[in-house]
Amino acid sequence: MIAMDYLKFFNLTDDPFRLTPDPLYYYPSQEHNEILTSLNYAIEQKEGFSLVVGEPGTGKTTILRILIDNWKDKAEIALIMTPRLSPEEFLQAVLEDINVKLPSVNKNEMIKAFRDILIRHSETGRRIIIIVDEAQNVPDETLEELRLLSNLETEKEKLLQIILMGQSELRKKLQADHLKQLNQRITIKATLKPLTKSETSDYINFRLIKAGRGSVNFDDDAKKAIYSMSKGIPRLINIIASRALMAAFISGNGVIKKNHVQYAIDHLADTTPSRGYLKFAGYGVLGIILIVAIVFGAFKYVNHLRSAVSQANAPRTSAQAIYAGKDQNTGTGSVSRTVQDGQQKILTVSVEIANLRKGPSIETEKIAWANRGSVFRVIDEKKDDIGRRWYKIRNVDGNECWISERVVVIGSITGKR
Numbered sequence: 001m002i003a004m005d006y007l008k009f010f011n012l013t014d015d016p017f018r019l020t021p022d023p024l025y026y027y028p029s030q031e032h033n034e035i036l037t038s039l040n041y042a043i044e045q046k047e048g049f050s051l052v053v054g055e056p057g058t059g060k061t062t063i064l065r066i067l068i069d070n071w072k073d074k075a076e077i078a079l080i081m082t083p084r085l086s087p088e089e090f091l092q093a094v095l096e097d098i099n100v101k102l103p104s105v106n107k108n109e110m111i112k113a114f115r116d117i118l119i120r121h122s123e124t125g126r127r128i129i130i131i132v133d134e135a136q137n138v139p140d141e142t143l144e145e146l147r148l149l150s151n152l153e154t155e156k157e158k159l160l161q162i163i164l165m166g167q168s169e170l171r172k173k174l175q176a177d178h179l180k181q182l183n184q185r186i187t188i189k190a191t192l193k194p195l196t197k198s199e200t201s202d203y204i205n206f207r208l209i210k211a212g213r214g215s216v217n218f219d220d221d222a223k224k225a226i227y228s229m230s231k232g233i234p235r236l237i238n239i240i241a242s243r244a245l246m247a248a249f250i251s252g253n254g255v256i257k258k259n260h261v262q263y264a265i266d267h268l269a270d271t272t273p274s275r276g277y278l279k280f281a282g283y284g285v286l287g288i289i290l291i292v293a294i295v296f297g298a299f300k301y302v303n304h305l306r307s308a309v310s311q312a313n314a315p316r317t318s319a320q321a322i323y324a325g326k327d328q329n330t331g332t333g334s335v336s337r338t339v340q341d342g343q344q345k346i347l348t349v350s351v352e353i354a355n356l357r358k359g360p361s362i363e364t365e366k367i368a369w370a371n372r373g374s375v376f377r378v379i380d381e382k383k384d385d386i387g388r389r390w391y392k393i394r395n396v397d398g399n400e401c402w403i404s405e406r407v408v409v410i411g412s413i414t415g416k417r
């Protein structure tokens, strides 16, 4: 409700700083474009393995979304977003994504099926692309299996393209002795860097235009403050800009100024302590509070704003909810809590994109997707043949569907929502 009010206040048609990697909001910075060009080139030229690393929130998953849009009609694509998988589970996930149905999950049969696909496609030249996001989480033996998969090809033509996307530690991990063979095969290695200062300013304008622009205006000092705090990392820019918008809205101000940004940064450090890269945001907080107090001599104003914003934040689903999902996902991705009597079980999607299926099994058709941080009420639950739990939910379009326990975090609320 509050979120709607603030969009109305600024005449916006959409939330400009949502945290989902949405291709519609893709801002083609020089870095992002160069990496996309390299990956397109790697696939076109059949380079085999490519690797892209980058700090959290720099836009790796966003790039993958664009890449998939480019290739989805011309290639078979398997996108693995939860890569903490054994070799067998990994193979199963790949085959499932490229629509190969097998009666069993016997590893030899899966490899045989995969080889058959490669042979079939060798006539037409259609690529098979395996994309692994968050690849720093792939166990070593699964990485080794990936290398063996790429060995299946005997022809000169390398139809199988593998893209590993992950945080900077992935590069180090691949330097280990036992992964040397894989590392040597990676022909394209790139690091995604944050936006520059002028790109940060363009990025903010760009997202505002995409969201209908309305009457929003971040003044130059506000943008400078966003850059110096976010260091050009898009996710941080979004979080800070979104909260600064909220602060300006609450104070009835159509122009977002430095003090709104400073307030946003202060509030950010209070509520998002768990991701390491946000820690630096906390260092300046004391100083900032002091500066705000001295410059405006208005502690009262700040306190008023603080309580108003925290109330406003409560029902907001954007930054905070998505962050909640993200933080919880740093664990196993499926932490179950006991739900007490009289409480309604809810789930939060804890991976970037989760499949919603027709029935409580991986064999059933995917009918929709849900983004990280989406919250649903659990209507029913069942276990499948291999003991994996599935939750029945109602999607935003009103259809009932099922989601696997592996991609959610379970919680509860009292009474009805």
Ligand SMILES: Nc1ncnc2c1ncn2[C@@H]1O[C@H](COP(=O)(O)OP(=O)(O)OP(=O)(O)O)[C@@H](O)[C@H]1O
Pocket: 017, 018, 019, 020, 021, 022, 025, 026, 027, 028, 029, 032, 054, 055, 056, 057, 058, 059, 060, 061, 062, 063, 167, 234, 235, 238
């Ligand atoms: N080039 C871009 N254009 C528009 N938005 C972007 C761009 N890059 C990143 N973003 C935004 O920044 C946020 C983080 O991006 P994304 O999820 O792609 O980062 P990531 O590198 O995959 O992060 P992580 O390492 O945590 O998975 C998202 O809200 C996304 O929309």
Ligand SMILES: [Mg+2]
Pocket: 060, 061, 062, 133, 134, 352
């Ligand atoms: Mg990502």
